Amino acid sequence: MAIQRKKISVIGSGFTGATTAFLIAQKELADVVIVDIPQNESPTKGKALDMLEASPVLGFDANIVGTSNYEDTENSDIVVITAGMARKPGMSRDDLVTTNANIMKKVTEEIVKHSPQCTIIVLTNPVDAMTYTVFKESGFPKHRVIGQSGVLDTARFRTFVAQELNLSVKDITGFVLGGHGDDMVPLIRYSYAGGIPLEKLMAKDRLDAIVERTRKGGGEIVNLLGNGSAYYAPAASIVEMVEAIIKDQRRIIPAIAYLEGEYGFTGIYLGVPTVLGGNGIEEIIELDLTEDEQKALQKSVDSVKNVMDVLS
Numbered sequence: 001m002a003i004q005r006k007k008i009s010v011i012g013s014g015f016t017g018a019t020t021a022f023l024i025a026q027k028e029l030a031d032v033v034i035v036d037i038p039q040n041e042s043p044t045k046g047k048a049l050d051m052l053e054a055s056p057v058l059g060f061d062a063n064i065v066g067t068s069n070y071e072d073t074e075n076s077d078i079v080v081i082t083a084g085m086a087r088k089p090g091m092s093r094d095d096l097v098t099t100n101a102n103i104m105k106k107v108t109e110e111i112v113k114h115s116p117q118c119t120i121i122v123l124t125n126p127v128d129a130m131t132y133t134v135f136k137e138s139g140f141p142k143h144r145v146i147g148q149s150g151v152l153d154t155a156r157f158r159t160f161v162a163q164e165l166n167l168s169v170k171d172i173t174g175f176v177l178g179g180h181g182d183d184m185v186p187l188i189r190y191s192y193a194g195g196i197p198l199e200k201l202m203a204k205d206r207l208d209a210i211v212e213r214t215r216k217g218g219g220e221i222v223n224l225l226g227n228g229s230a231y232y233a234p235a236a237s238i239v240e241m242v243e244a245i246i247k248d249q250r251r252i253i254p255a256i257a258y259l260e261g262e263y264g265f266t267g268i269y270l271g272v273p274t275v276l277g278g279n280g281i282e283e284i285i286e287l288d289l290t291e292d293e294q295k296a297l298q299k300s301v302d303s304v305k306n307v308m309d310v311l312s
């Protein structure tokens with residue numbers, strides 16, 4: 001009899017999709033099905049087989065298949081959506097909205113048909129609006145449609161702080177609220193090194209510079225790569241969310257969640273602190289914000305709404 005493991009499908013076998021699939025398998029979180037369009041089926045199968053052939057060397061047990069047939073995704077526990085266009089230098093994430101919204105509609109229809117009980121995690125940009133699109137198309141309850149931005153944005157912030165203070169990244173915690181764009185709101189007041197508020201360890205101008213670099217972190221990589229966007233840190237970020245759900249960890253993780261009054265906003269998907277567990281988003285944690293923080297969040301919400309307006 002075949003071994004019964006959890007099943008995770010990753011839609012899109014490009015840079016982020018392939019890296020995510022490999023990390024999920026390496027961590028033995030589940031068997032993985034990677035799906036791309038029929039024109040890309042052969043390279044998708046090739047990537048999956050190549051990953052599988054790494055399993056004896058790295059010592060992981062997980063099956064990995066590549067396909068363009070959604071029947072292979074039947075009854076997935078989690079489906080990660082990475083399908084769609086990535087930006088190139090000179091583009092903003094929002095320039096991808098129309099193309100990627102159409103792709104979201106197509107893939108969501110297939111996901112719902114084949115895995116009606118799954119939890120969906122969206123990576124595709126502009127991710128706040130794409131998560132909303134998937135939510136609407138799927139008809140799933142809000143706790144089972146989640147977007148990824150906060151783990152990545154926080155990871156960038158933590159990396160830059162650790163470099164600046166010459167400390168381990170493990171001891172740095174950060175906190176980013178809002179949309180995944182240049183108006184995101186890194187919350188210094190809730191950021192620490194080994195439990196010590198960062199404001200006690202760093203000059204304000206250095207912290208401000210790190211906040212600015214974090215906001216533009218995606219663009220920094222886009223400009224360096226020249227022909228696509230980040231994928232190692234984005235994939236690692238998705239996998240942290242996947243792990244929290246598949247292992248029912250109830251971790252506090254920043255994620256893009258559907259708001260119904262939290263932080264004063266309704267009917268919008270936005271990055272907020274959440275509790276991620278077996279049921280997907282189990283709670284949204286609301287924090288008191290200062291007037292300046294609330295203003296910055298409002299600006300970020302306005303940017304997300306502008307993108308959503310293109311779709312309505």
Ligand SMILES: NC(=O)C1=CN([C@@H]2O[C@H](COP(=O)(O)OP(=O)(O)OC[C@H]3O[C@@H](n4cnc5c(N)ncnc54)[C@H](O)[C@@H]3O)[C@@H](O)[C@H]2O)C=CC1
Nearest residue numbers: 012013014015016036037083084085086123124125127234
């Ligand atoms: N939310 C976030 O933090 C991040 C979001 N992203 C976004 O993730 C998306 C993917 O990025 P990459 O993997 O680097 O792009 P990529 O171009 O390497 O891969 C995208 C893949 O999607 C496939 N695809 C297109 N239409 C499809 C469909 N209908 N069904 C299945 N597959 C389809 C393409 O054939 C391609 O293989 C982009 O929109 C990018 O902006 C990337 C990094 C971070």
Ligand SMILES: O=C([O-])CC(=O)C(=O)O
Nearest residue numbers: 087093125218219229230
């Ligand atoms: O910048 C991009 O286009 C990809 C992305 O969202 C990121 O790396 O934060």
